[in-house]
Amino acid sequence: MIFNKEYESIARQDLDQLQIERLQSTLNRVYRNVAFYKQIFDTHKINIERIKSIKDLSSLPFTGKEDLRKSYPYDMFAVPLRDIVRIHATSGTTGKAVIVGYTKNDLKMWTECTARVLSAVGITAHDVVQIAYNYSLFTGGFGFHQGAEHIGACVIPSSFSNMPERQITLMKDFKSSALICSPSYALQLAYAMEEMGVHPEALFLKIGLLGAEPWSEKLRAYLDEKLHFISYDNYGLTEIIGPGVAGECEKRSGLHINEDHFIVEVIDPKSLKPVDPGQEGELVFTTITKEGFPLIRYRTGDLSSLIPEPCACGRTLIRMKIEEILQKIEGTSPHYQLILGREEGVEKIELKVEISEDLPSIDELKTLERLRGTIAERLKQELGLQAKVTLAEPKSLRNTVEGKKQRVIDKREL
Amino acid sequence: MLKIRNLESGYGKLRVLKGISLHVKKGEIVTIIGANGAGKSTLLNTIAGVVKTQSGEILFEDQQIDKKSPEKIIGLGCALVPEGRQVFNPLTVKENLTLGAYLQFKQKDKSPAAATLREVFSLFPILLEREHQLAGTLSGGEQQMLAMARALMSRPTLLMMDEPSMGIAPLIVKQIIRTIIHLREQGVTILLVEQNAKAALAVADRGYVLETGQIVLEGSSSELLNNRDVQRAYLGKEYKKINE
Numbered sequence: 001m002i003f004n005k006e007y008e009s010i011a012r013q014d015l016d017q018l019q020i021e022r023l024q025s026t027l028n029r030v031y032r033n034v035a036f037y038k039q040i041f042d043t044h045k046i047n048i049e050r051i052k053s054i055k056d057l058s059s060l061p062f063t064g065k066e067d068l069r070k071s072y073p074y075d076m077f078a079v080p081l082r083d084i085v086r087i088h089a090t091s092g093t094t095g096k097a098v099i100v101g102y103t104k105n106d107l108k109m110w111t112e113c114t115a116r117v118l119s120a121v122g123i124t125a126h127d128v129v130q131i132a133y134n135y136s137l138f139t140g141g142f143g144f145h146q147g148a149e150h151i152g153a154c155v156i157p158s159s160f161s162n163m164p165e166r167q168i169t170l171m172k173d174f175k176s177s178a179l180i181c182s183p184s185y186a187l188q189l190a191y192a193m194e195e196m197g198v199h200p201e202a203l204f205l206k207i208g209l210l211g212a213e214p215w216s217e218k219l220r221a222y223l224d225e226k227l228h229f230i231s232y233d234n235y236g237l238t239e240i241i242g243p244g245v246a247g248e249c250e251k252r253s254g255l256h257i258n259e260d261h262f263i264v265e266v267i268d269p270k271s272l273k274p275v276d277p278g279q280e281g282e283l284v285f286t287t288i289t290k291e292g293f294p295l296i297r298y299r300t301g302d303l304s305s306l307i308p309e310p311c312a313c314g315r316t317l318i319r320m321k322i323e324e325i326l327q328k329i330e331g332t333s334p335h336y337q338l339i340l341g342r343e344e345g346v347e348k349i350e351l352k353v354e355i356s357e358d359l360p361s362i363d364e365l366k367t368l369e370r371l372r373g374t375i376a377e378r379l380k381q382e383l384g385l386q387a388k389v390t391l392a393e394p395k396s397l398r399n400t401v402e403g404k405k406q407r408v409i410d411k412r413e414l
Numbered sequence: 415m416l417k418i419r420n421l422e423s424g425y426g427k428l429r430v431l432k433g434i435s436l437h438v439k440k441g442e443i444v445t446i447i448g449a450n451g452a453g454k455s456t457l458l459n460t461i462a463g464v465v466k467t468q469s470g471e472i473l474f475e476d477q478q479i480d481k482k483s484p485e486k487i488i489g490l491g492c493a494l495v496p497e498g499r500q501v502f503n504p505l506t507v508k509e510n511l512t513l514g515a516y517l518q519f520k521q522k523d524k525s526p527a528a529a530t531l532r533e534v535f536s537l538f539p540i541l542l543e544r545e546h547q548l549a550g551t552l553s554g555g556e557q558q559m560l561a562m563a564r565a566l567m568s569r570p571t572l573l574m575m576d577e578p579s580m581g582i583a584p585l586i587v588k589q590i591i592r593t594i595i596h597l598r599e600q601g602v603t604i605l606l607v608e609q610n611a612k613a614a615l616a617v618a619d620r621g622y623v624l625e626t627g628q629i630v631l632e633g634s635s636s637e638l639l640n641n642r643d644v645q646r647a648y649l650g651k652e653y654k655k656i657n658e
Binding site for chain 1: 417419420432433435436437622625628629630631632633637640641642643
């Protein structure tokens, strides 16, 4: 179902007008209220009055994660702290946490955005929605909670738990029809169900709304089979709002970005120039309705490409896809870990990949060696990355921190 | 219905509007709020063609109007109720209204104008009572109604109103607000400029906040009412806390 037809199916030319109006008023506000933006616009000699179309956005400087860390805790807020009604933070898995503040209107907008994502995958007022994200500074739990209540679903804030058995019991007893969590946590639940001997038919799940980390079509197919639901992807990041930035519709062919609130750009991470339409690059977002923590051209570090063709679902909002490389290689499971290290001053990167139990002749050294070579070769081809590849036992890379997979382990001391 | 991109205008070398973009959809009531001197009246006068556009564009019903003369713009269905009423004091109420239908009178057939006059009188019965009175002898509220009625005589699809509540008794303000709502029900789209932000946001669907010639905020009326900056600057809330 389309939650807000007026905006999700807006004519592209009307969206263009809406975006420029909102962008201009956001620029006027950040220039007046955020010292960081006043300073970088002034040093780059940028006159924000010259931003006359969405294309002109590319003449503005980027905001990076490092800028946000330097502003810890409140320096990027565009309103006084007394106007903030909620604080969230990034998990800080790759460094110091970023603190994000929301005004009343920001929460209202966020609720609308997650309500859209939930509705798009078919969740309605008749669903029992179990939210297994942590209810904490992390945005996953509260973000979806508001949206699910807003559309009138019955919400079970089961939160993340290191005891999957408890989660499964709740799912069974409360007849949960939709599960919201990270893909790796869903996998953990699937494994636990097998160990507990709970057949998926004993549950009432119809829909899985998974996100907060990249996952593959392969994992999707596996989870759909093991949990007897249809799973959907969604995308968001705390710096921009949390979940609700983009989500899949029932077509499962890309994630619709809520462009009436966030302007998306895709850039070449090396040249920092916009890529051609449909090409892969780094996602860059500008918030155009946020009051508390507006960001101009925020570099997400996430790779994706946009799908310029309209979607059959009737939404006019553009779609993005997140690319995966490992998923295309037979014999690997969807689990991997990157280990960053330094040997004698030289930076090294190691990629640890879990092998799949289904790999034929798994115990033959020759097979494993060939697999390792294939992965290393593909990494070099597609990413230009010289990495040491090691293989890990099936099911050995399943540890999660707060329901989020630890994808990167940084062993460098400085 | 109305679409404005990067509008700049002003008086001589004085640039008042510094790149305004806004839109009004058919059937909406949209308000522009802002302090004295923010550029609210300049904006309406520029749309009406009274003040010249320096750069940017104004589209009305997909037609570019930023280079058109005021009478052409009225002819397209975009009428202005100016700030401070500006009725013709030495003329009677009826003569004022007839002038409002000037464009129709230029055509030979006068019957549509007569029909519009009847409609306008039914909207403002007080004006029928005062039909032959000189406009200068009316009260402030009655003059405001006359100014609105005069604009309606041109049968606009977009009615722009500049500070209709200025200098008028609160009771009459309520009556004018009721008329605005009634007009919208009749299919007239309304762009309302007000210093009385509370009254304007109560009736409008959406609003823009204008500050020194730039739009600093836009959103639905409820969002603007929820915004603490709007509350502090335009709704007189948190008065004591401002100096903290």
